[in-house]
Amino acid sequence: MTPRQKRLWGLVAIAVGVALAATLALQAFNKNITYFFDPSQVVAGQAPSDRPFRLGGMVTKGSVQRTAGSLDVSFVLTDFAHSVTVHYTGMLPDLFREGQGVIAHGSLRAGDFYADEVLAKHDEKYMPPEVAKSLKDHPPAAEKPSP
Amino acid sequence: MMPEWGTLALALAIVLSLSGAVLGLGPMPLPVELNLKLLRNCTLGVWWALAVAFALLVTALVTHDFSVAYVAKNSNTELPRLYCVAAAWGAHEGSLLLWALLLSLWSVLVARHSRSLPPTFRLKVLGVLALVQLGFLLFTLLTSSPFERNLVVPDEGADLNPILQDPALALHPPLLYMGYVGTAVAFAFAVAAMLTGHLDQAFARWVRPWTLASWLALTLGITLGSFWAYYELGWGGWWFWDPVENASFMPWLAATALIHSLAVTAQRGLFRQWTLLLSILTFSLSLLGTFLVRSGVLVSVHSFAADPTRGLFILGLLVFYIVGALLLYALKGQSLTQRGGFDATSRESFLLFNNALLVTTALLILLGTLWPLFLEVFQWGQISVGPPYFNVAFMIPMLPLVALASVGAHAAWKHGALWRRARGLAATAAIAMVLAVLLRSVYPSGGSWLTLCGFFAGCLILCSSLALWWWDLRASFGLRHAAVGMVVAHLGIGVFTIGVTGVSSFAIEKDVSLAPQESAVVADYRVTFIALQPVKGPNYDGLGGTFELRHANQWLATVESQKRVFHAGGAPMTHAAIFSRGGYDLFVALGEDLGAGKWSLRLQYKPLVRLIWWGGVLMALGGLWALVFRAKEVKA
Numbered sequence: 120m121t122p123r124q125k126r127l128w129g130l131v132a133i134a135v136g137v138a139l140a141a142t143l144a145l146q147a148f149n150k151n152i153t154y155f156f157d158p159s160q161v162v163a164g165q166a167p168s169d170r171p172f173r174l175g176g177m178v179t180k181g182s183v184q185r186t187a188g189s190l191d192v193s194f195v196l197t198d199f200a201h202s203v204t205v206h207y208t209g210m211l212p213d214l215f216r217e218g219q220g221v222i223a224h225g226s227l228r229a230g231d232f233y234a235d236e237v238l239a240k241h242d243e244k245y246m247p248p249e250v251a252k253s254l255k256d257h258p259p260a261a262e263k264p265s266p
Numbered sequence: 267m268m269p270e271w272g273t274l275a276l277a278l279a280i281v282l283s284l285s286g287a288v289l290g291l292g293p294m295p296l297p298v299e300l301n302l303k304l305l306r307n308c309t310l311g312v313w314w315a316l317a318v319a320f321a322l323l324v325t326a327l328v329t330h331d332f333s334v335a336y337v338a339k340n341s342n343t344e345l346p347r348l349y350c351v352a353a354a355w356g357a358h359e360g361s362l363l364l365w366a367l368l369l370s371l372w373s374v375l376v377a378r379h380s381r382s383l384p385p386t387f388r389l390k391v392l393g394v395l396a397l398v399q400l401g402f403l404l405f406t407l408l409t410s411s412p413f414e415r416n417l418v419v420p421d422e423g424a425d426l427n428p429i430l431q432d433p434a435l436a437l438h439p440p441l442l443y444m445g446y447v448g449t450a451v452a453f454a455f456a457v458a459a460m461l462t463g464h465l466d467q468a469f470a471r472w473v474r475p476w477t478l479a480s481w482l483a484l485t486l487g488i489t490l491g492s493f494w495a496y497y498e499l500g501w502g503g504w505w506f507w508d509p510v511e512n513a514s515f516m517p518w519l520a521a522t523a524l525i526h527s528l529a530v531t532a533q534r535g536l537f538r539q540w541t542l543l544l545s546i547l548t549f550s551l552s553l554l555g556t557f558l559v560r561s562g563v564l565v566s567v568h569s570f571a572a573d574p575t576r577g578l579f580i581l582g583l584l585v586f587y588i589v590g591a592l593l594l595y596a597l598k599g600q601s602l603t604q605r606g607g608f609d610a611t612s613r614e615s616f617l618l619f620n621n622a623l624l625v626t627t628a629l630l631i632l633l634g635t636l637w638p639l640f641l642e643v644f645q646w647g648q649i650s651v652g653p654p655y656f657n658v659a660f661m662i663p664m665l666p667l668v669a670l671a672s673v674g675a676h677a678a679w680k681h682g683a684l685w686r687r688a689r690g691l692a693a694t695a696a697i698a699m700v701l702a703v704l705l706r707s708v709y710p711s712g713g714s715w716l717t718l719c720g721f722f723a724g725c726l727i728l729c730s731s732l733a734l735w736w737w738d739l740r741a742s743f744g745l746r747h748a749a750v751g752m753v754v755a756h757l758g759i760g761v762f763t764i765g766v767t768g769v770s771s772f773a774i775e776k777d778v779s780l781a782p783q784e785s786a787v788v789a790d791y792r793v794t795f796i797a798l799q800p801v802k803g804p805n806y807d808g809l810g811g812t813f814e815l816r817h818a819n820q821w822l823a824t825v826e827s828q829k830r831v832f833h834a835g836g837a838p839m840t841h842a843a844i845f846s847r848g849g850y851d852l853f854v855a856l857g858e859d860l861g862a863g864k865w866s867l868r869l870q871y872k873p874l875v876r877l878i879w880w881g882g883v884l885m886a887l888g889g890l891w892a893l894v895f896r897a898k899e900v901k902a
Binding site: 122125133140173187189208 | 659
């Protein structure tokens with residue numbers, strides 16, 4: 120082989136490698152991205168019922184319910200237009216509080232959301248971007264400020 | 267008056283960087299030597315000005331001068347002294363100042379240790395560094411000066427974010443920044459090479475230690491950050507594929523590729539254009555890292571500052587440096603021709619694959635990090651790309667890379683001559699396989715075939731690196747120091763791979779609800795909740811739970827996990843109890859009061875997790891070895 124041919128083969132090998140990597144990556148991508156929905160979309164039936172997704176909103180004040188001594192907890196997530204009840208078993212993050220924005224990952228069953236993971240914001244200034252956007256779409260004017 | 271002096275020092279540094287950039291890159295009416303002397307003095311001046319500015323900021327923090335907005339926002343009188351100092355880089359404005367300070371430090375070092383370079387080339391290198399410095403100083407002064415005053419002076423400051431109050435984290439940002447900023451040297455070198463049209467092996471040899479030093483700082487910084495996340499964030503993960511972590515990891519991958527491609531350029535004079543491109547890429551990814559972290563476009567654990575004007579400014583800088591350098595590359599890169607070829611099994615070709623795989627990984631991570639942003643910008647829906655994607659995108663190129671490195675390290679330059687090691691390598695692979703199977707059999711659950719692959723890859727590179735050492739020592743020509751560095755760093759890769767495989771295959775995590783005196787079992791270990799008592803720290807109060815850990819009824823340790831509430835306000839924070847012994851960690855985190863006397867607890871069993879950080883430390887040691895002893899080498 121002349122050096123030129125060699126270089127050509129090298130380029131071909133690299134191109135094949137890149138194509139292969141890209142294919143695998145895109146496949147991994149399609150399988151592994153998670154979509155986000157807000158309570159209004161869930162109530163409107165836009166969220167999938169067959170695959171897990173992320174649900175974000177504010178935890179409604181006074182909605183957190185737990186059987187004493189048990190890890191089972193339920194709370195209501197709202198975007199101030201619609202609400203969805205969320206069930207979760209496990210430890211809640213330090214920053215989980217009523218009236219704060221959280222994101223839950225899980226799936227829908229009979230209208231309720233069963234979460235396997237609950238994420239809260241990480242400091243006072245932070246609100247999950249999806250929640251911030253969904254609050255912008257549904258301004259909390261509907262809810263009267265609590266006295 | 268002090269903060270005003272700080273602003274003045276910043277302004278002085280800007281003027282000096284501007285002069286430096288003009289002296290280095292502008293037309294040269296002066297004789298070269300005089301020009302260079304002036305430029306070197308500018309560089310030194312920038313360093314002193316920034317050192318003074320930084321010292322003033324630290325003084326303001328330590329003396330609690332709350333008239334300075336940054337001080338009031340990020341420290342208070344209760345904060346321990348160490349964290350007052352660390353608060354200087356705990357938030358956006360201060361960390362930019364640190365960035366600039368470290369860049370000036372690198373520039374001074376480059377100015378001092380570049381006498382072997384031709385003067386015109388040296389001018390260009392220092393000029394490019396001054397130009398980078400100028401951009402970042404302008405950004406600091408115009409959009410985020412740490413010396414801004416409060417109109418009303420508060421009596422007490424806010425707290426430094428509690429999760430940042432930790433010794434490891436006091437050290438993490440400076441190390442990481444040292445690494446980020448260090449990639450600017452390779453960048454300046456590449457731009458200078460394109461401007462002057464010269465890139466010979468001597469230049470590549472000259473830039474290698476600089477790249478190695480910045481890679482070393484990045485490695486240590488990332489390792490430390492990962493360790494911090496593990497024990498401080500309270501949920502026991504060591505890597506979250508958080509955008510900010512990716513921001514530091516992508517430059518690391520690119521810098522790793524660059525070290526290897528520089529080896530080829532220095533030894534054989536090949537891969538020149540690729541080395542140039544990679545230098546630009548590495549620095550671009552470092553800049554992008556700063557952009558991602560500081561612009562607030564990505565909201566993540568680390569995103570404490572969110573301000574779009576800053577983002578736009580950095581984006582502007584990013585475009586200026588990257589597009590500028592790429593244009594230059596398009597115009598001049600082709601003129602740097604090379605001659606010479608290599609065989610398919612030569613070291614060059616293994617290094618080519620190394621580079622292809624590392625860069626592919628970096629780009630895949632970049633795709634996953636930026637894709638959600640694109641979708642959002644174009645309003646195509648909201649997605650999140652999480653660990654499942656990144657794990658696959660990382661593992662698919664990395665496992666073959668580890669295997670290739672195990673073989674490639676034995677290949678000679680140009681002609682490979684791998685046949686002379688064929689039998690030895692086969693034996694090595696067999697031993698690695700046996701070790702992997704043995705290792706897997708330690709854990710009753712056994713894991714999947716992927717576990718075996720991971721253990722095999724880790725053992726393979728360990729065995730092959732040790733074999734390289736042994737054979738070459740026996741062949742009595744000894745190993746060159748650079749090769750010793752490589753062997754040690756590759757051992758680090760092996761240790762890391764085994765650690766990652768172990769913890770991702772066999773870790774057990776369990777949330778339980780326990781009252782004092784009750785116990786739960788996680789992977790043969792019994793955790794008993796002994797008691798709950800109040801605790802008092804220097805600037806927080808809280809509750810502490812004591813736990814007794816037993817294995818097969820034998821006492822191991824009594825540990826305490828705390829729930830801390832900081833006086834300065836904010837949410838409570840979990841301080842997990844971690845018991846580490848030999849091959850595993852036990853992790854207990856106190857949750858919340860569930861009522862009826864019970865508390866939620868998270869229990870975790872993490873086998874081999876420590877190997878992840880020991881691997882990082884070994885890689886850094888390898889880099890350090892190559893760096894320190896390289897100077898003593900007879901032949902580079």
